[in-house]
């Protein structure tokens with residue numbers, strides 16, 4: 001069964017179409033099919049594209065960096081020229097447009113930091129694919145982007161599923177013409193017990209959603225960026241738990257240490273492809289995840305804010321988005337394999 005929402009005029013802006021796929025569309029162990037067994041492409045049209053086809057599409061002349069700027073040289077870290085779109089934007093006297101002409105995917109885009117990052121990217125000109133398991137709130141983020149004048153397409157995605165993650169990346173190629181930036185923010189945090197009492201299933205699920213997902217996202221994002229010949233940038237959302245555990249968060253802490261490892265490994269593996277890989281490590285940021293964790297532990301917000309930040313307050317999702325956009329942009333062209341703590345000084349203590 002497929003449900004279908006439209007956010008914006010389909011005839012003028014097809015990328016505003018928000019398709020929400022429910023569970024019975026097959027993604028595991030084979031091509032995506034409808035209930036009658038018909039093989040579907042990511043946008044619901046048969047046939048589904050192969051990985052080889054994505055690569056060919058990514059090399060389409062429309063996406064060829066040589067057509068976008070003769071001086072572009074992602075392999076030596078030089079800035080990409082994005083051409084007329086950027087010039088038009090600055091002629092309009094608009095705000096900062098570091099992502100004009102770029103396309104991005106953001107996971108965890110239905111809530112918290114992912115939503116703020118998606119809005120900030122779109123405000124700076126990026127065309128964004130939004131991915132999350134929460135279809136209602138994901139479509140709401142797409143609507144928010146569209147109402148602010150941006151371009152977004154939402155795809156219901158379970159980031160622990162390789163087929164879903166491939167479809168997410170494929171959507172960016174098919175509707176936005178490629179992929180320049182991947183922001184991997186989706187995660188869960190639902191532990192309250194020490195290791196001795198942590199269920200095996202809790203550990204396995206946390207690793208699947210928080211760590212395997214980042215591997216899958218990086219894998220398919222890097223494939224497209226490498227095949228395009230113009231490189232790209234990946235920003236993973238890690239945590240201060242990547243350095244220092246909080247009590248009763250063993251699986252979460254292990255997953256976030258792993259995200260840091262994948263970030264550094266990705267930087268090493270793909271520098272030659274012009275792909276930078278970095279991590280933002282948030283401290284205590286006021287989102288549904290943090291507020292849920294505080295409630296589950298029966299703590300007071302003020303006490304937690306004092307303990308987890310030198311400023312005695314929680315960070316905002318916008319403060320995280322600013323760090324992600326810097327790392328994802330050409331301004332950070334010589335920065336890769338870096339973990340940027342945005343934590344109100346928590347790790348300095």
Ligand SMILES: NC(=O)c1ccc[n+]([C@@H]2O[C@H](COP(=O)([O-])OP(=O)(O)OC[C@H]3O[C@@H](n4cnc5c(N)ncnc54)[C@H](O)[C@@H]3O)[C@@H](O)[C@H]2O)c1
Pocket residue numbers: 107108109110111112113114131132133134157158159160184185186187188189209237238239240281282283284285286287288289290
């Ligand atoms: N809030 C904090 O204080 C804090 C601190 C450090 C790190 N982080 C990290 O920041 C990132 C964003 O967290 P947030 O605080 O905005 O949380 P949030 O709960 O507001 O958002 C997380 C999003 O991930 C989505 N998600 C969960 N499982 C998914 C799956 N299997 N597939 C796709 N999407 C899935 C959720 O639906 C939700 O929209 C996470 O990686 C989190 O670990 C948060």
